Amino acid sequence: MDLSLTVPPIRTTCPYCGVGCGVLASPNGNGGTTIAGDPEHPANFGRLCSKGSALGETLSFDGRLLHPMMREANGRMSQVSWDAALGRVAAGFRETMKRHGPESIAFYVSGQLLTEDYYVANKLMKGFLGSGNIDTNSRLCMASSVAGHKRAFGADTVPGAYEDLDNAELLVLVGSNAAWCHPILHQRMVRTRQTRGARIVVIDPRRTATAEDADLVLQIAPGTDGVLFSGLLAHVAAKKALDGDFIGAHTSGFAAALDLAEAIAPDPDMVARAVRVARKDVATFFDWFRVTEKVVTLYSQGVNQSAQGTDKVNAIINCHLATGRVGRAGMGPFSLTGQPNAMGGRETGGLANQLAAHMDFEPECVDRVRRFWNAPAMARTPGLKAVDLFEAVEAGRIKALWIMATNPAVSLPRADAMRDALGKLDLFVVSEAVASNDTLAARPMVLLPAATWGEKDGSVTNSERRISRQRAFLVPPGEAKPDWWIVCEVAKRLGFGRAFAYHYAYEIFREHAALSAFENDGTRDFDLSGLSNLTPADYNELAPVQWPVRDSKSKGQARLFGDGRFFTPDAKARFVTIDPPALAEMPAHAFPYLLNTGRVRDHWHTMTRTGKSPRLSGHIDEPFVEISPAGAAASNLADGSLARLTSAHGSAVLRVKVGEGQRDGELFAPIHWNGETASHGRLGALVHQARDPHSGQPDLKATPVSIAPVDFAAHGFLLSRNPILLPDEFWWARAAVYGGTLTRFATNVGAKGWESLAHQLLGADGAFIELRDDMQHTYRAASLRDARLQACVYLASGAAELPGLDWLKRQLGADKLDGTARKALLAGRAPDDTGDMGPxxxxxxxxxxxxxxxxxxxxxxxxxxxxxxxxxxxxxxxxxxxxxxxxxxxxxxxxxxxxxxx
Structure with missing residues (x-):
């Protein structure tokens, strides 16, 4: 009789994109965790994308920062006690404020933080240190949506819900490769198309994977979204398809917005010329939007990450307001959020230009928050937005900086200059889960080990305003602590102990909810009144719920604005007159291409988590640049070759992919690779500093660059149980495989030096076998110990091909190789000659x-x-x-x- 107890899985929330999928985590007690989708979570109903499905492969403790560290006078980092590290942070901020004032200090935080982490960090900086200088990496992805919502609705309110995707008749995706970046929602849209006959329109300069499921694709010129939607507004007006009753009763500013739209884009012919799309396709889109009642327009980074991002958002919202398509089932503008808690950060004041609970820096809001917190030094003016903040570090105006849960030395524009600027700080503190990344290479004075997903308890808010719990199911390794605990301990040492005397995350959440309710009475969109008195048990069992939650009996609210009331002084939505869009022009001759950056399907941000998963590295394992066939021919580039991208700010060397989906004169490259995973793959180093004047969001989609071939004497790959350091002059890219690491590389070491190079890389410990084939211009070598493959290297020159990787990867993970397999190693293929599985x-x-x-x-x-x-x-x-x-x-x-x- 089996008397063992079955432990139920822990319900938690995925740490990746803003879809906010529910996850069931089942630790096995031996260090492993089984991951499954939560069938009861309304964001995903049990489905998980490839990244979520592979979460169990990313939970190892290797590479973790385990203890507080401080830099000694000789420059070395040494392990110290928590008390010593926290004391150093507090003393450093206190001294900096005394010498230079509160505007000389800053926090840079992250959408990876939980709401409770965000809340205490914002409270400390804005309420008790007296500076607005706390901003978040969400500034890089969603700030233009925030600004657009506030201009139109009076608050940062997402009107709709995911269930609108099930009810829509027309789904318009703008600047969103949802098939790769929000796949659970994309498949939901595809099912609506299959079951209800809904149409899908994709608007994007790139023909992405999302276009494969579209009924219409508008591959517009970069930066012309504002022209397209201005033309759409003019079109519905000309065709008398406006909702005049809604406009008259519930909006203001329509006439001026329409006048400007008609001046920008008076007719479909002009629109087609400006966006460089066939007139019939523009006309089809306009007609579908006009005659279809239930339209949801979903937009993401392609809209937001632009120097005109906020205006693009408002151009989209204008069209929905003009037709009354907002706040009702199956219709509305919908911002697809990039990070798991970008929304939670917006709710708690994680943006430098906002206070907590969706309040701004109006005097009455400043006073309200000051009184609620009993804050002694309440900030009265907005702080510096992300790019401005780091430029202030560069200029020497910011003297003390605390970075939490983000890697700005990779992700910021002009990343090389921003990384170098960190060396100017008097106090540089990083809270981080990993022991090594590009930002840590900038030599912080204090490192604070943070708990990460699976180890800490709190809440997150997804793209549809749904608050879900992230629950701990692992014990943090070493001395790692939750971010909220770290912030509170520093606050105590600064003398603010009474205001930060939290013992549990639920206490912070209750205060966060209470602030949202304080002097609200329905006047502000963000209201968690019904959650402000949660007991510990209530918080532990909290089911996913969409705000606002205005009383304890409320189940949340799926949609807002259905009653035609908005959060402006007159309760009317505002039409916004956008600036005439700056139409995309070809860059100057020195930089003749526009570089568009973005994500790939199976990786996330700078790969701190996904880079651990062999499964997720199997699809794309090296940084690349995609170029059109005509562009490749003009630049003398072949598919699979290497090319150097150069901008006014930096350079990168990437693998060339020739793709029909890329427009001539434009390039695409992914953001994920960094100094830990590639020698020359950091895209942030190239990106220019242009940003939206309203939101401060940087333009990551249109950096002028040049591209040219890079030739090496030889190319190859290295499979090893542990990462092997390559010489500085090599180009390389590293990826996880089962049993070890794959490193692709290129080198100018000629054929005569290959044997010496192989011995240098593989070492002399163990049996060494090698094969040189001068006729085929190839060389192979392997190192074995106790019949186990330790490492192998394969080199070729010119057009000579390398063997496939599939069989070799399996040998690296094998416990023991038999004689047949050992002989086959140098052939690089299975003894039975079975084919390679390919990517x-x-x-x-x-x-x-x-x-x-x-x-x-x-x-x-x-x-x-x-x-x-x-x-x-x-x-x-x-x-x-x-x-x-x-x-x-x-x-x-x-x-x-x-x-x-x-």
């Missing part, structure tokens, strides 16, 4: 390109559903479905073309 297409089930290609080519599967039936690929999160569809189109189309020619 991973389906990360959820580990299905490679070869299997999918062969299945489609055989004729056994000519649909995504059939491929899923045979191989399971695409049957979980669905983020690989667009790639499978593209393969089907390519293979079947090629076969039809060949038959026609024969």
């Amino acid at each position: 991973t297409i389906c990360a959820c089930f580990g299905v490679g390109l070869t299997a999918i290609h062969d299945l489609i080519a055989s004729g056994e599967a000519v649909s995504v559903e059939a491929v899923g039936l045979h191989l399971k690929a695409g049957t979980n999160c669905g983020s690989c479905q667009p790639e499978i569809k593209k393969l089907i189109t390519t293979i079947i189309g090629g076969r039809v073309s060949a038959e026609a020619q024969s």
Whole structure:
């Protein structure tokens, strides 16, 4: 009889994008954790994307910062007690304020923080240190949406809910590669298309994976979103499709907004010329929007990360206001948030230009928050926004900086200059979960070990205003502590102990909710009155709920503005007259391309978490730049070669991908690679400092750059149980594989030096085998110990090909190699000559390109559903479905073309 107890899984929330998926975490007691989607969570109903599904692979403690550290006079970091480290931080801020005033100090925080972390950090800085200088990396992704919402609605309010995606008849995605960046929501939209006949329109300068499921794709010129939606506003007015009753009763400023829209984009012909899209496609979009009642327009980084981001947001909102399509089921503008708690940061005042609880710096709000906190030194003016803040560090105006849970030396514009500026600080403090990253390479004075996902308790808010709990299911390693605890301990040492005497996260959440209710009476959008008296048990069991929650019996509110009342002084929404859009122009001759940056499917931010997962590195394992065929030909670039991108601020060397989805004159490269994972892959080093004048959000989508081929004498890869350091002059990119690390590299070491290089890299410990083939211009070597593969290196020059990786990766993870496998190592393929699986297409089930290609080519599967039936690929999160569809189109189309020619 089995008497063992079954421990129920812990309900928590995914730490990646703003979809806010529910997760069931089941620790096995031996260091492992099984991850599954929570079928009861209304954000995802049990589905997880590839990143969420692989969370169990990212929970190892290797590479963690385990103890407080301080830099000694000789420059070395030494482990110290928490008391010593916290005392040093408090003393440093106190001394800096005494000498230079409160405007000389700053916090830079993160959408990775929980709401409770955010709340105490903002309270300390704005209420007790007396400076507005706390800003968040969410400034880099969602600030323009915040500014647009406030201009139109009077508050940073997302009007709708995910269920609107189920009810919509037209779904318009603008600057959003949702298939890769928000795959759970994207698949929800695809199901609406399949089951209800809804149409999907994709508007983006790139033809992304999201376009594979679209009924209409407008591949517009960069920066022209404002022209397109101004033209749409003019069109619905000209066709008398306005909701005059709604405009008259519930809005202001319509006439001026329409006059300007008609001046910017008077007719579809002019719009088509400006956005560089066929007139019939513009006209189709305009007609669909006009005649379809239930329209949801979803926008993300392609809109926000622009020098005109706020105006683009308002151009979209103007069209919804003009047709009365806001606050009702199946319609409305919808901002897709980038980070798991970007919304929570906005709620707690994590942005430098906001106070907590969605209050601004109006005198009455400053006074209200001061009285609620009993704050002795309440900040009265906004602080510096992210890019301005780091430029103030560069200029020497910020003397003390505390960075929490983010890696700005990778992600900020002009990242090299910003990293160098950190060396000017009198006090540089970092709270971090990892022991090494690009920001830590800038030599902080104090390092504070922070607990991370799975180890700390709190709440997050997703893109639809839904508050969910993140619950701890692991014990933090070493001396790591929750961020809120660290902040509160510093506050106590600064003399503010009474205001920061929290013992548990629920106490902070209750105060956060109480502040939202304080002197509110329905006048402010953000109101958690009903959650302000939660007991510890209530907080522990808190189910996902959408704010506002105005009383204890409320189940939350899915939509706002259905009653036509907004949070402006006259309760009317405002039409916004946008500035005439700056149409995209080709850069100067020295930098003839526009660089667009963004995300890939299976990685997240700077890969601190996803980089640990071999499964997630199987799809794309090195930094790349995508260029159109014409651009590649003009720049003498071949697919798979290396190219150097150069801007006025820095450079990067990336693998070339030639893609039909890229417009001529434009490039795309992903943001994830950093100094830990690639030698020359940091995109932030190139990005210019242009930013939106209203939101302060940097323009990460249109940096002028040049591109040129980079030639090396040889190229190769290295598989090793532990990362192996390569010489500085090498180009390299590193990725996790089961059993160790894959390092792709290029070098100017000629063929005569390959043996010496291999011995240098693999070492002399263990058996060493090698094979040189001068006819094929290749070299292979491997190191074994006790019949286990320790490392192997493969080199080639010119057009010589390297072996596939699939079989070799499996040998690295094997406990022991038999004689046949050892002999096959130098051939680089399985003894039975089975094919390589190729790049991973389906990360959820580990299905490679070869299997999918062969299945489609055989004729056994000519649909995504059939491929899923045979191989399971695409049957979980669905983020690989667009790639499978593209393969089907390519293979079947090629076969039809060949038959026609024969």
